[in-house]
Amino acid sequence: MRILALDTSTEYCSVALWQDGAVMERCELVGQKHSEVLIAMLDALLKDAGLRVQDMDGIAFGKGPGSFTGVRIACGAVQGLALGVGFPVAGVCTLEALAQASGKMRVIAALDARMGEIYHAAYEKYDGGWDIVGEPSLCKPEDAPRVPGADWFGMGSGFAAHGEALQLRYGGQLQGVDGAAVPKAGAIAQLGAAQFALGLGADAAEALPLYLRDKVALKTSEREQR
Numbered sequence: 001m002r003i004l005a006l007d008t009s010t011e012y013c014s015v016a017l018w019q020d021g022a023v024m025e026r027c028e029l030v031g032q033k034h035s036e037v038l039i040a041m042l043d044a045l046l047k048d049a050g051l052r053v054q055d056m057d058g059i060a061f062g063k064g065p066g067s068f069t070g071v072r073i074a075c076g077a078v079q080g081l082a083l084g085v086g087f088p089v090a091g092v093c094t095l096e097a098l099a100q101a102s103g104k105m106r107v108i109a110a111l112d113a114r115m116g117e118i119y120h121a122a123y124e125k126y127d128g129g130w131d132i133v134g135e136p137s138l139c140k141p142e143d144a145p146r147v148p149g150a151d152w153f154g155m156g157s158g159f160a161a162h163g164e165a166l167q168l169r170y171g172g173q174l175q176g177v178d179g180a181a182v183p184k185a186g187a188i189a190q191l192g193a194a195q196f197a198l199g200l201g202a203d204a205a206e207a208l209p210l211y212l213r214d215k216v217a218l219k220t221s222e223r224e225q226r
Contacts, residue, residue, distance in 0.1 A: 002051070003196060004059045004081075005189035006042065008034040008074045009066025009094045010111075010157070015041045016185035017049055018060075018193045024049060025186040034073045054085055058201050060192020062183050063091035064210035065119040065136065066111060071209040078207040088201025090192040093210060094183035095121040095136050098155040101187040102178070106133075106151055110158025110166065111183075113138055118158035118166075119212055122147045129194065138212040141165035147173065155181045 003018040013034045014027035026041050046052060061078045064071040082089050099107035104125075111119040118141050122134035134145045141162035152173050159166055160179030167174065195201065 001057045001193065001196065002055060003090075003189050003193045004042070004046075004053070004056045005061065005092075005185040005192055006038065006059075006074055006077065007062035007094065007097070007183050007185045007188055008038060008070040008077075009062045009064055010070065010182045011067075012182050012184070013037055013041060014185040015045050016189040017045055017051070018189035019049070023186045023189055025184065025189075027184055032069070034070055038073065038077055053081060056085070056087055058088045058090060058192065058196045060090040060092055060188050060195070061207065062094045062097060062185070062188050063208065064094055065113070065138070065212045066094050066183070068209075068211070071211075075207045075209050079204050082204035082207065088196065089204055089207045090195040090201055091207060091210070092188045092191045092195075093121070093136055094188075095119060095156075096123060096130055096191060097183040097187040098181055099123040099130055100191055101181065101184060102153055102155050104153040104155075106147075106149075106153065108134075108144075108147060108152050108154050108166075108170065108174075110141070110144070110154065110156045110162075112157040112161040113213065116140060117213075118144065118162060120144050120158065122152070136210070136212060142169060144169050149173070151175050154178070157182065 095109035098109040154177035
């Protein structure tokens, strides 16, 4: 099975090819230029592998949470590719992708959501997959959902932006933190391949974003209250 994967949910743009368990990946810091570089990165990756888009069995993508514009770019690119070739898609939560890339058994994933908030989820490794201990949510770092037990590992920019508050929140439960970790296509390819193996591939029209914040534009009075 061959799976193409991409992620544009942060300032990084990454693409990956999963081929019978082996992963090839490209990742670049592009700021807000995802739409300019994404297709070229995919073309270069496929050229290196000696393959075409038509040779894929499906495409996986980071569906969010993350940058609103970035997540929409991913959804649009996936819909275009999948509709053009006719293969299924798999949306992967970017927070679960952080857990997948961690190499740890218990992960608190937190991405900086701006406006003094984080995107948060907690996962525990079980039977080769991930059990959701805390559903993806939007919260203030000081109000982050509690998790049971110890030996948790913190992943993501939420720990870089709000490390003190999260350390206070979780006290001695954390064994370590990687605040520089970002969701990448390699982990998304692995999680997407698992979905396809279970027959969970979806129609291209279902390549939709995961938004945890319904409102991003605030009135002056609302900003003052915050």
